[in-house]
Amino acid sequence: MSVTFEKLGPVLVVDLLGRLDSANSPQIEGELLERITGADGAVLLDLARLDYISSAGLRVVLVIAKRMKQAGRALVLCSLQPNIHDVFEISGFLSILDVVPKRADALAKLK
Structure with a gap:
């Protein structure tokens, strides 16, 4: 599993590659929370290269969504x-x- 981050204007684009499951979800959750907490603006989760997601992976997405909502920031997922x-x-x-x-x-929705 790998995660890449790219800032496109006000939007933080997060690309997930591989499998998001119980083996790597704690690490990925920590990395995502650290990056979104340190940034302003909206977040785009691009899942075009995500091959598999388990219930542990779904929990990571839900945690990110809750944090974004609490902060009053937009979160959009694409390319499932x-x-x-x-x-x-x-x-x-x-x-x-x-x-x-x-x-x-x-990106059009978030800008």
Whole structure:
């Protein structure tokens, strides 16, 4: 699992690559919280290269979403692979999170 961060204007873009599961979720959660806490503005989670997410990974996304909401900041997720989209749909996350099909859509929504 790897995470990259890129600042595009006021938006912090976070790319997740690989598998987000119980083996790496504590480390990824810590890294994400550190970066979003130290930044201002909106956050875009680009999941185009996320291959797998477990319940532990879903918890990380939920923690990030709660922190962003508490801070009054926007969070948008984009580019979910079909299998990831299915997990988000079954878990009910699609109804509580802002999810768009493409990165360009997310950036337009956040700017």
